[in-house]
Amino acid sequence: MASISPYGKRFISYIRQSQIRRLVGSGVRIDGRTPHQLRDVSIRTNVVNTADGSAEALLGKTRVVAGVKVGLGQPFPDTPDEGVLIVNAEILPHASPYSEIGPPDETAIELARVVDRGIRHSGFVDFKKLAIDQNKVYVLWVDLYVLNDDGNLVDAANLAALAALRSTMLPSAVKDEAGVKLDRNNKTALPSDLSKAPIAVSIGKIDSRIIVDPNLEEELSLDGRITITIAQDSIVSMQKTAGYFTEQELWQAVDLAYSIRDKLRDVLLKSLV
Amino acid sequence: MKYVSPRQVIFPGDPVATSDESVEGAVYIDEGKYRASSIGLVEFRDNKIVVVPLEGSYRPKPGDVVIGYVTDVLASGWEVDVRAPLAAWLPVNEATAKYIDLEKTSLTSLLNVGDAVIAAVKDVDLTDEFPVMLTLREGERLGKIESGLVVELSPVKVPRVIGKKGTMITTISELGCDVIVGQNGRIWAKCPGPEAELALLQVIEKIDRESHVAGLTDRVRALIERYKGGGSARP
């Protein structure tokens, strides 16, 4: 399997694209925002009662639901004393006219892996507390469901994943002769540390102007796109996708990411009260 | 301001000159500077800098004479491989002036898979399923190749086979071969004998490999002189 330049209905007219460029050049955006302004963000937890944890994040019209299911499994050989995190993303055929039925494509795979890396390297979830015994650990299955794609899936999916994990109730592990089983009638909160929550901030570049939270039309017009994930004072993950950045533009993007991170974190914290 | 000197081999991204200079060839402009867009050889031609690409593919344009191989027989023509990044075809009415009743005549009786043709590019239209349309009717010496040989070299070296004001091709003609140079880097030739044929192959290979080293015409001439002096071109 190879990565192919995108094709099909993911399309923007040149006139619309040049309008977006012109506007950004004069400090406004196609949807009326300023360059460094987020769309409305809202997060709700416990939206799916069959899951062990769930949340929905809305970033403008972009809507992502995250569901957590807890299972049992074996630890990875290189981390025998830690629980396992598995993040999967599905961009549903509902999500936009260009999404198709089928196994996750490279965009969905990348989305899942970027969210996964942020959580893994931040210390947000205490994986050490998810070990049960020598070769049994908790497995956290995080499924990210994109219901509507209006751009910036990563930031929305990441917030949904964090809120879903934060709301996750861990079934207790019961040991008997047959081995270890999960008791879903007896649950405790998943050990996590909100102060270490990794916040993903996606930055776009149009000409040499830096914008935050690009919507879908803007994403189709970008000259550069990068996601910067910050936990506490550290950068825990980065992923440049489209285009390029000069060093200068990169420093701008990082500075901006830190300040946007604070805003997104406040929204997350409020939604979890 | 110039950043290069004559006969310098340069690489993609290398600065060539400031944008107020006169520059041509495999270059692009970025922030007021001409830069190389390909591995290239710098030439100074009357106050102009020319970056001659040393690598690259064939890009068809109307009027080009090309040598192609028939790869498929279609409903009303043939698909032809001309080493282009776009599909090429020869419609039956561009192959012959005669009326062909497609109900009664099999196209394979005219041209079949594996045949070689010398054709001209009639049109390039990106909206067509076969964007490159070929013709055998609009130009001299076009048609199916019945004899001789076809040899390939890099398409970007074709101008060197012709040479400045045709000097190289004139030199090559001393071998006594009948030669047609396709813009797509395929050359058809019919030589008086195997020795001349072998010498021609060596000449083409020399041009393909050594075009960036000064004195190419002299080296080709030396090779041909050796052939004419009765020296065998065989290794």
Added chain:
Amino acid sequence: MKQPPVPLLVEGRRADGRAPDQMRDVRISVGVISNADGSAMVSYGNTTAVAAVYGPREMHPRHLSLPDKAVMRVRYHMAPFSTKDERKNPAPSRREIEISKVLREALEPAIFLEQFPRSRIDVFVEIVQADGSTRVASLTAASLALADAGVPMRDLVIGVSVGLVNGVVVLDLNGLEDNYGEGDMPVGYMPNLGRITLLQLDGAWSRDRFAEAVKLAVKGAEYVYGKAREALKAKYFEIAEEVAK
């Protein structure tokens, strides 16, 4: 934190004897696959990537072609025998799919794709031996193969990795450092234009460490770029020397 089998850094020296800002032995050769339009083999120490470019050529199936530019297809793949431990399953993993995408998006800004509408440019990279930094070795190999094919491009794109080992920023991670270090940052850099086209990061990096890492990556890329130019030149200089004889 996982415990490495040997200390990663002792008195400013890395486990393989290198200084923090030192590349492994860089070996590059261009034109290694005669059938391809362009090719290159790049080794950073024990990591070896072989890249082949075919194209620009006809796009099949045709309905997947783009009306205004060439489609670029990139495949990053690891040979089953390229890993130290178990055999790698040859089926493409999620990791390989992601890296293929990241490499495509690192190469696209360098290529004049708009000069070849309705066409396709294929870049195939195979890791034949893996010891860390495979994606960045792949990027260097791919951009050299594209240059060798004469695909019009703005610049080469040189890949290097930077990592965090015992709190120290180091250049060109080997497999050991990749497994046991605290952070990893692969970078793709256009040396003439100063543009970053590949940037990934994981671990925990302070802003200062990150800034330091970018500087070191640029320095590393410039060093590898020197080697890349030598390799490109070699092809033409060898012919020139042969002619002079």
